[in-house]
Amino acid sequence: RAKACADKHGITAFKWDVADYDQCIKGVAEVVAKLGPVDILVNNAGITRDALLLRMKREDWDLVLQTNLTSVFLCCQAVLPAMLRARYGRIINITSVMGQMGNAGVANYAAAKAGIIGFTKSVAKELGSRNIRCNAIAPGFVETDMTHYLKDGDGAEKFKANIPLGRFASAAEIAKVTVFLASDMSSYITGQTLSTCGGLNI
Numbered sequence: 001r002a003k004a005c006a007d008k009h010g011i012t013a014f015k016w017d018v019a020d021y022d023q024c025i026k027g028v029a030e031v032v033a034k035l036g037p038v039d040i041l042v043n044n045a046g047i048t049r050d051a052l053l054l055r056m057k058r059e060d061w062d063l064v065l066q067t068n069l070t071s072v073f074l075c076c077q078a079v080l081p082a083m084l085r086a087r088y089g090r091i092i093n094i095t096s097v098m099g100q101m102g103n104a105g106v107a108n109y110a111a112a113k114a115g116i117i118g119f120t121k122s123v124a125k126e127l128g129s130r131n132i133r134c135n136a137i138a139p140g141f142v143e144t145d146m147t148h149y150l151k152d153g154d155g156a157e158k159f160k161a162n163i164p165l166g167r168f169a170s171a172a173e174i175a176k177v178t179v180f181l182a183s184d185m186s187s188y189i190t191g192q193t194l195s196t197c198g199g200l201n202i
Contacts, residue, residue, distance in 0.1 A: 094174075
């Protein structure tokens with residue numbers, strides 16, 4: 001997918017484990033060496049390992065927290081020195097409506113995504129004076145590989161019934177909000193979580 005995007009749009013793709021400190025440092029160094037300092041960081045890594053709390057395995061808790069939350073911390077730390085020197089930066093963290101609402105069977109996922117919201121607010125307060133803005137986006141259900149199992153049959157319809165707009169979001173709709181937060185159109189917005197969930201959380 002990354003190669004197809006690169007071939008079509010001329011985008012340079014890099015690959016590393018964003019939940020691994022050493023790989024983050026090395027990966028960001030490779031990006032900087034090829035493209036220059038990172039001005040905009042979008043933290044979008046996410047996995048699920050759903051289970052009811054009583055049956056949730058410790059390794060599934062750890063893996064979701066490491067991938068979904070610790071990766072945000074690691075990537076921010078890796079790009080921050082250059083942003084501080086430039087006195088400019090835009091950080092957009094992809095959280096989830098589940099981090100705001102919670103739900104049965106997703107305690108690990110909801111905890112990680114709620115952690116991103118608190119992290120975003122703290123970073124915004126810490127770095128605002130250096131012209132570094134940090135915001136979060138909280139999507140609801142989005143048509144991605146992670147939700148493919150909900151697309152067919154009663155599963156999808158049950159969830160759509162609770163969404164005022166009556167459908168899942170497209171990835172492009174989330175991307176548009178990301179572009180807004182990365183641009184000067186949102187120049188006076190920081191520390192906020194923009195719910196992009198079709199009204200699921202109301």
